[in-house]
């Protein structure tokens with residue numbers, strides 16, 4: 001009898017964890033399993049802001065897929081997903097086509113630039129290893145170029161972070177720590193560098209605990225970060241931005257705009273004709289799509305409403321990993337003719353890093369800040385590595401620099 005074909009798209013938090021769970025729990029003769037990804041490595045998206053700031057080398061963030069996935073049980077296809085044809089149970093890749101019996105979509109997110117003129121062309125976003133590497137190189141290049149030009153250009157040393165949400169604030173924390181090193185390396189006075197967070201709302205980290213937000217702002221401000229709140233980015237050019245504040249348009253010279261104010265689900269999902277809501281598939285309780293019960297969607301491509309508030313759950317690695325465990329079970333259950341499980345999110349807390357040894361967190365209803373929150377964050381990262389690839393992976397890639 002032909003074995004069912006399970007295809008997993010994307011080796012991010014959701015896809016990798018689904019693959020790792022299926023690899024452990026299914027016998028080789030039960031199904032053919034294929035994992036499709038555009039790189040031969042998995043990366044920890046939640047560390048990318050460190051790679052972008054240059055405080056952590058990107059090799060630390062990358063995990064070779066073959067170090068976790070056993071090629072005797074799961075075939076890795078290195079290719080780009082172009083679109084899915086769910087009626088035909090077919091996935092079009094750049095170099096080939098795959099048919100499937102069960103499909104798991106875990107293609108993550110893309111930046112959303114909301115049609116702001118020039119933003120797509122002239123800004124950076126922190127979305128993958130390539131983007132992060134480009135930001136680090138760009139920062140180095142601008143610092144190195146400053147003294148090389150007869151006419152000093154402030155735009156080279158003004159860095160704007162568009163968006164004071166989690167990604168923007170975490171990046172600001174890392175970069176605030178890196179700037180003194182850059183200044184030393186390129187003989188630049190620290191006072192000549194401006195690191196500005198531009199936020200549309202009246203506060204950064206909107207919706208987060210107010211005392212912790214105040215702590216975060218003080219910590220970042222003490223390291224030179226400037227905040228411009230209630231300001232809307234209107235235009236992004238190669239060497240300036242235009243924003244609106246208090247009804248007035250203002251221009252700021254900068255060659256570095258990091259856009260951290262918007263992401264959307266991977267556009268492959270919408271282009272493939274799935275029923276979407278803001279680009280995401282509103283999944284059923286078993287994580288399958290409403291129209292195709294053999295297609296499961298996880299992570300940032302999926303939409304789940306909070307049971308009590310009706311508000312969409314945030315797109316986080318934490319949720320993607322939890323969903324993967326249920327999806328792995330449900331795909332196996334489909335193959336074995338078992339009952340499917342319902343996904344119930346277990347929101348363990350929220351931690352935002354403010355640099356290597358500083359963070360803010362709300363964990364089990366308790367506020368934490370400073371080194372305690374930072375240790376908590378590293379322990380949570382380490383827990384993921386242990387779960388994904390065991391002690392070996394944890395020892396190779398874990399963060400053990402708890403107190404410095």
Ligand SMILES: Cc1cc2nc3c(=O)[nH]c(=O)nc-3n(C[C@H](O)[C@H](O)[C@H](O)COP(=O)(O)OP(=O)(O)OC[C@H]3O[C@@H](n4cnc5c(N)ncnc54)[C@H](O)[C@@H]3O)c2cc1C
Nearest residue numbers: 010011012013014038045080081108299300315316317318
């Ligand atoms: C800087 C930053 C910090 C963050 N910090 C936190 C945090 O502290 N805690 C937290 O819970 N969440 C955090 N998040 C959010 C979290 O990273 C995402 O919610 C999570 O990565 C989503 O997981 P995923 O499995 O859906 O997709 P991803 O982890 O993004 O993985 C998607 C995978 O699909 C691959 N892929 C994409 N398109 C294609 C294609 N067309 N063809 C083939 N392969 C493709 C990608 O290469 C990648 O391997 C952070 C995000 C950022 C950017």
